[in-house]
Amino acid sequence: MKKILFLLFVFVLLTGILGMANLFAKGQQEEETPSKLVYMTPSWGAPSEELLAKFKKETGITVEVSTLSASDLKNKVMTAAAGKVNPADIIFVGISHLGVFGSAGILRPLDNLVSDEVFGKLYGRDSFKIEGKTYCVPLYQQMVMIDYDKKKLGEIGLTGADIKTWNDFENAALKVKKQGILEYPLAFAVRHWSWYLIALSTGSNLFDSNMNPTFGDPNSPGYKAYERLINWYREGLISPERLTSPNPHPQFWAGQAVFHQAWQGSLAISNNPKKSKVAPNADYLLLPEQHYTWGLPAGLAVSTYTKYPKASLKFINFMVSEDAQNFMYTTNGMFPALKSLFRKLGAEGKIEGYKVMAEQAKYVKTLPYSTPWFAEFETELKNGLVRVARKEQTVAEAIKALVEYQQKLKKEYE
Amino acid sequence: MKKSLSSWLDNKEHLAFTIIIPTVLLLIAFAYYPAIQSLRFSFLKYNIKRLSHVRFYGLKNYLHVLQDPVFLSSVLRVTYFMIVATTTVLLIALGIALVLNQKFPGRSVLRAMIIIPWAIPPVVNGQLWKWIFNGDYGALNGLLFQLGIIHQYQFWLKQPFIALNFAIFIFVWRYTPFISILFLGVLQSIPEQLYEAAMVDGAGVLMRFYHVTLASLRRIGGIAVILTLIASFSVFDGIYALTGFDEATKTPMIYNYEVTFDMGRFGKGSAMAYLVGIFLMALTFVYIRMSFRKDAR
Amino acid sequence: MKKNTGFRIFLFILVFLILFWSIAPPIWIVISSISTRAELYSKPPHWIPHNPTLQAYVNVLVKGEGFRGGGGVSAARLFRKGILNSIIISVTTTILVMSFAPLLGYAFSRLRFKGHEFFFYLIIAIIALPGWPVLIGLFSEFSTLGLLDTKIGLILLSFTFRLPFETWFMKGYFEAIPYEVEDAARIDGCTYVQALFKVSLQMVMPGLIAVSIISFLSTWNMFAAPLVLTYTLKSKPLTVTMTEFIGQYFVNWDLMSAATVIAIIPPVAIVIFFQKYIIRGLSAGAIK
Numbered sequence: 001m002k003k004i005l006f007l008l009f010v011f012v013l014l015t016g017i018l019g020m021a022n023l024f025a026k027g028q029q030e031e032e033t034p035s036k037l038v039y040m041t042p043s044w045g046a047p048s049e050e051l052l053a054k055f056k057k058e059t060g061i062t063v064e065v066s067t068l069s070a071s072d073l074k075n076k077v078m079t080a081a082a083g084k085v086n087p088a089d090i091i092f093v094g095i096s097h098l099g100v101f102g103s104a105g106i107l108r109p110l111d112n113l114v115s116d117e118v119f120g121k122l123y124g125r126d127s128f129k130i131e132g133k134t135y136c137v138p139l140y141q142q143m144v145m146i147d148y149d150k151k152k153l154g155e156i157g158l159t160g161a162d163i164k165t166w167n168d169f170e171n172a173a174l175k176v177k178k179q180g181i182l183e184y185p186l187a188f189a190v191r192h193w194s195w196y197l198i199a200l201s202t203g204s205n206l207f208d209s210n211m212n213p214t215f216g217d218p219n220s221p222g223y224k225a226y227e228r229l230i231n232w233y234r235e236g237l238i239s240p241e242r243l244t245s246p247n248p249h250p251q252f253w254a255g256q257a258v259f260h261q262a263w264q265g266s267l268a269i270s271n272n273p274k275k276s277k278v279a280p281n282a283d284y285l286l287l288p289e290q291h292y293t294w295g296l297p298a299g300l301a302v303s304t305y306t307k308y309p310k311a312s313l314k315f316i317n318f319m320v321s322e323d324a325q326n327f328m329y330t331t332n333g334m335f336p337a338l339k340s341l342f343r344k345l346g347a348e349g350k351i352e353g354y355k356v357m358a359e360q361a362k363y364v365k366t367l368p369y370s371t372p373w374f375a376e377f378e379t380e381l382k383n384g385l386v387r388v389a390r391k392e393q394t395v396a397e398a399i400k401a402l403v404e405y406q407q408k409l410k411k412e413y414e
Numbered sequence: 415m416k417k418s419l420s421s422w423l424d425n426k427e428h429l430a431f432t433i434i435i436p437t438v439l440l441l442i443a444f445a446y447y448p449a450i451q452s453l454r455f456s457f458l459k460y461n462i463k464r465l466s467h468v469r470f471y472g473l474k475n476y477l478h479v480l481q482d483p484v485f486l487s488s489v490l491r492v493t494y495f496m497i498v499a500t501t502t503v504l505l506i507a508l509g510i511a512l513v514l515n516q517k518f519p520g521r522s523v524l525r526a527m528i529i530i531p532w533a534i535p536p537v538v539n540g541q542l543w544k545w546i547f548n549g550d551y552g553a554l555n556g557l558l559f560q561l562g563i564i565h566q567y568q569f570w571l572k573q574p575f576i577a578l579n580f581a582i583f584i585f586v587w588r589y590t591p592f593i594s595i596l597f598l599g600v601l602q603s604i605p606e607q608l609y610e611a612a613m614v615d616g617a618g619v620l621m622r623f624y625h626v627t628l629a630s631l632r633r634i635g636g637i638a639v640i641l642t643l644i645a646s647f648s649v650f651d652g653i654y655a656l657t658g659f660d661e662a663t664k665t666p667m668i669y670n671y672e673v674t675f676d677m678g679r680f681g682k683g684s685a686m687a688y689l690v691g692i693f694l695m696a697l698t699f700v701y702i703r704m705s706f707r708k709d710a711r
Numbered sequence: 712m713k714k715n716t717g718f719r720i721f722l723f724i725l726v727f728l729i730l731f732w733s734i735a736p737p738i739w740i741v742i743s744s745i746s747t748r749a750e751l752y753s754k755p756p757h758w759i760p761h762n763p764t765l766q767a768y769v770n771v772l773v774k775g776e777g778f779r780g781g782g783g784v785s786a787a788r789l790f791r792k793g794i795l796n797s798i799i800i801s802v803t804t805t806i807l808v809m810s811f812a813p814l815l816g817y818a819f820s821r822l823r824f825k826g827h828e829f830f831f832y833l834i835i836a837i838i839a840l841p842g843w844p845v846l847i848g849l850f851s852e853f854s855t856l857g858l859l860d861t862k863i864g865l866i867l868l869s870f871t872f873r874l875p876f877e878t879w880f881m882k883g884y885f886e887a888i889p890y891e892v893e894d895a896a897r898i899d900g901c902t903y904v905q906a907l908f909k910v911s912l913q914m915v916m917p918g919l920i921a922v923s924i925i926s927f928l929s930t931w932n933m934f935a936a937p938l939v940l941t942y943t944l945k946s947k948p949l950t951v952t953m954t955e956f957i958g959q960y961f962v963n964w965d966l967m968s969a970a971t972v973i974a975i976i977p978p979v980a981i982v983i984f985f986q987k988y989i990i991r992g993l994s995a996g997a998i999k
Binding site for chain 2: 717723725726730732733734736737739742743751752753754755756758784810814815817818822823824825827830833834835837838839840841842843844845846847848849850851860867868870871872874875878902903905913928930932934935939950953954957964967968970971974975978979980981983986989990
């Protein structure tokens with residue numbers, strides 16, 4: 001009798017192995033139309049339940065949306081790429097992840113899968129090219145911008161038009177702080193993106209055409225921008241909390257800042273009384289001095305390891321349809337990549353701050369997001385800024401280390 | 415057939431091997447084999463962003479790790495972590511065990527309560543304390559403010575040294591119950607006669623504490639030290655949840671994850687895992703041997 | 712020993728301090744989770760909420776929240792699915808451990824055979840294997856076997872790494888019961904197997920329960936391994952979905968608190984309920 005029990009655990013093991021073999025075999029099977037697709041995205045890339053229901057009605061496919069924070073998403077996709085498994089069928093690709101995802105081979109080139117006609121309807125295809133191949137269908141455009149609280153700035157007797165240089169900007173913030181209107185007037189962070197903003201708008205390109213740093217010289221605008229950002233933190237213009245939890249938006253929406261590092265379309269949130277206490281006093285500010293900014297667009301990509309590339313593309317096409325694009329703009333303030341919708345919204349006067357935005361759009365530079373080394377460069381840049389803010393390093397030491405690190409990385413990936 | 419199998423099994427060796435062989439196969443498949451696999455990786459130039467460039471790299475990964483300033487400072491950091499954590503855990507655990515060894519009403523309830531911190535998953539523990547330490551609305555700020563100890567809310571985690579000590583604190587908080595239970599088990603097995611005999615010999619309270627209580631805790635104390643050293647060295651979950659990859663609390667475990675899975679450098683990551691692992695292995699062997707010596711008794 | 716009033720007061724204070732140390736933090740999380748957001752963000756905090764509400768739990772489990780407050784319905788599903796996965800993984804692992812550990816403990820304590828020592832150390836040495844080297848190698852092995860992002864993979868993994876401890880502990884428990892009991896059963900004509908099931912197993916039952924509970928808890932708490940080995944809802948356990956869930960809810964501490972409470976209820980309940988067994992199980996490794 002009891003020997004059966006003994007045999008049992010041998011069987012348990014065997015079943016385990018068989019199960020494995022089965023799973024493996026399943027991976028090889030032929031596929032037709034799937035009943036379910038997985039879409040991995042940060043929360044601001046997620047469609048509404050109604051849109052998902054509509055897509056299901058049209059195609060019979062249920063899309064499971066898996067929302068993660070941007071950094072969790074990056075790690076999941078990277079480990080999946082290393083293990084050659086499918087993290088999700090459709091992957092949201094923020095431009096800052098393009099280089100690493102692309103070089104890890106997790107994204108399918110789309111040039112032969114998506115027609116030029118579809119790309120033609122959308123802004124920003126070129127941002128998603130690596131060595132001539134397109135890896136994403138653009139989902140939204142996103143210039144980095146500044147918005148500000150007109151009312152609070154008014155309290156110190158200024159308007160947006162008075163802010164022409166970064167010194168004006170800084171003085172205004174200092175005044176707001178000194179008069180006790182706000183404790184931390186700047187919704188910026190001790191992070192790479194606040195540095196890019198100041199550096200680019202003061203005329204730095206960060207890198208020359210050979211991708212060598214131009215910010216190493218203490219007299220260069222990039223170097224000075226770095227010093228300026230650190231000063232803001234030291235003088236208490238930026239909240240110490242922004243050292244460990246950098247997301248600056250809630251602070252501004254809570255009415256706790258006068259200037260806010262925002263994005264093209266952010267007014268749709270900032271001036272929505274349901275979501276922001278600043279409403280209706282927020283407005284865009286054309287970046288001071290030379291006005292230059294850069295873009296943080298995002299696109300949708302098809303995983304290399306998905307079994308359902310065609311169905312995935314159907315979903316991507318759906319996400320750049322007018323309905324979905326309109327939803328992205330109205331709820332999340334994500335600026336449509338769809339040209340026709342952009343024009344329509346503009347014609348209907350539904351784009352707040354259109355004038356400043358159009359002016360800002362004349363000053364856009366690109367950062368080398370498509371290179372495999374840029375993500376690691378950014379990590380070191382971020383760590384360096386935090387070290388300097390904590391007085392563990394001086395600006396000079398941090399920049400020197402950063403330049404050396406970038407040179408080493410670039411050489412490694414050549 | 416049934417009968418013969420049954421009698422075939424009724425033999426010490428046959429039975430033992432029927433039990434052991436499948437287990438050993440399982441362990442080889444999911445423990446030994448992967449360990450050897452990553453040892454192989456540690457000699458390769460293996461970056462998941464350049465899968466077409468994987469090649470033999472000799473000992474260079476190990477050299478790179480040993481020359482990496484971030485790694486070296488993480489080792490210093492974890493050394494501090496281990497020393498402070500182990501001392502604090504042992505002292506607090508001893509205190510708790512001594513109190514619980516007294517007779518008072520509600521003792522068994524208290525004994526259940528003190529295990530609660532240990533039951534909380536480490537990663538959840540990190541989240542929990544992150545909220546308490548929060549600079550804007552955290553309970554720690556609220557409490558210290560109401561007690562008049564601070565006059566302004568503090569952003570605790572922005573100061574690297576404080577952040578590190580807070581990371582140690584949350585480890586200590588979660589790990590202490592385990593050690594307390596170990597101590598308590600020994601304390602409760604000390605026969606009352608031992609104390610009485612010491613009293614007859616004219617030993618005072620302190621002498622009795624020293625010669626009877628502490629003496630009987632010596633062996634378990636040694637094991638507790640090793641266990642706490644291992645546990646504090648290997649902390650990952652709590653720090654990951656509390657401060658993420660922040661340099662202030664970057665221990666080798668966190669850095670190892672970052673290098674391997676965030677940067678995608680499998681070769682360097684494996685080399686680091688082995689450098690760190692050798693140290694852990696040595697500690698664990700000491701622990702196993704200490705436990706066995708008592709088994710043999 | 713005599714105890715005077717001074718000693719009693721001192722003891723009382725110590726007991727109070729220990730109680731505060733152990734349960735004040737989890738209790739604060741429970742309070743936070745039932746506070747309204749306005750009360751939660753007051754300075755200094757409202758230690759006792761004036762208007763307790765379960766809204767945060769509804770948001771975590773059903774509704775989620777919108778945009779930069781977090782990911783909506785899909786985030787709530789992420790969380791629910793995590794609970795389910797954790798239960799499946801932990802229960803299965805525990806059942807496996809319960810069926811294997813006594814057999815192994817029995818084999819190593821009672822049966823003398825060739826290579827006894829060798830096999831025992833081969834199993835025990837796993838305890839000394841550090842985590843990252845195994846995990847990095849396991850990652851690539853799982854990807855070849857198709858075990859990445861599966862619950863089976865996590866179960867096999869956690870089972871493999873619990874087994875050495877449990878074998879070791881069970882061996883100790885078996886050694887603590889006298890041989891004579893089994894010998895008597897042998898004389899009555901039982902085989903080794905029958906003797907094990909009829910006699911010895913009953914006697915080590917308390918130890919087996921302790922070992923199983925510890926296995927359950929440690930599987931429930933697992934984080935680093937699933938963080939690396941899972942990608943989608945079909946296999947992520949609660950510890951992982953929770954950090955991802957919280958990663959999206961940047962500033963909504965009421966939701967974070969509710970999520971935390973849900974994640975600690977099962978292990979804390981088990982600990983309170985099975986207190987005695989756990990104390991026995993914890994001590995097993997170090998003191999016998």
